[in-house]
Amino acid sequence: MSRKAQIKMGETIAILVIFFFLLVFGLSFYMNFFLRNVEKTAHEFSELEAIEVVQKTVYLPELQCTDMDVQIDSCFDLYKIQVLKEILENEDPGNKVIWSEYVSILGRSSLSIKPVYPSGPAVVVFDNTLADYTYKPVIYVPISLYNATSDTYSLGILNITYTRNDE
């Protein structure tokens, strides 16, 4: 009788062990799945923010070429690029009104333009990237660059780097 009870007890303990094992395993599996979903959603938000920055940059009226006041798609004016770069660089460090305006539009990103045909040095117009980032997509957009003096178009790549730190 005592042995039978011992066996029953053993069985109960074994069942409890398996039950708790399954419970712990299930919980850890769920937590893992939940955390991954959270990470995925955060990553998707970062991606959407990066895309938003690119869309804003490509259609910045202060950089776009115009013909009779009509904006030309996929085209930046070389002189406008130069002027914007100078304005941002030479702004009074104590009162960076224009800089903060661009920070509110472009956030933690950088914007540079590399002439491809004919080739030339890259021009960094705006750089507000994070040094310690966890996410840094680089998006290339082909654009034509208009030189109003020679009335010629060259090809360039608009390089937009977006940074984010989720930690």
Next chain:
Amino acid sequence: MMWVNTINVEVYHVVRMYKKAQLEMIGLAMLVLLLSFGIILLTQCSSESKEMSMVEEFTDRQITGHYLNSLLQITVPACNDASMEVLLQDCAAGEILSCTGGARSCFYANKTLIYIFEKTLIEYKKEFLFSVTKTPIYIMNGDCSAFRESSRFIIPSDAGVMVARMDVCRSATYTGFGPEGLGYAYISDIGTCQIAESNLLCDGLDIAYGAGYKASCCIEHDYCC
């Protein structure tokens, strides 16, 4: 003596039952372990299968959308500052324009486009296909049989309506471009397309030469459209 035997048999049965239960338990535990291992493996595999991110998809869309606009606008200094669009129109209409060194528009357009693609899309390891109807310009890098983002631009010309087409492709493995990948290359043969059209056999082209041949005749030579 008889009662001793009976006890022995009972003990034997109890021990046997106990062993059987143990074995069952071990079997159950192994089953649970195997199941959990399988689930872990499955989740690992599903998380490792790489999906195309939104940013990648967006970049491809930006490339196809903006590339054609920008490419056709550019000025080619070696061809009397003609735009790429004018160069392509001239290429289709009999090559009247003359570029540096006496080179013709088709040659210069192709050379310029290859240079630009080498500095941009090929450097970014993008697989693509660029073609302009009514001209020999057909530039391909990598495998373009898989999913593609596509964009078209209509160019009016003396030779008729031309269509510039830019496809950004995505295949499982990027192999880079081989010697046959870049430069002039036709999928279809102009003679075959011409004969097929004159004999009303265009529908049979895909059967005889493979899927897409009829469409290639249309895109490349303006036959069987």
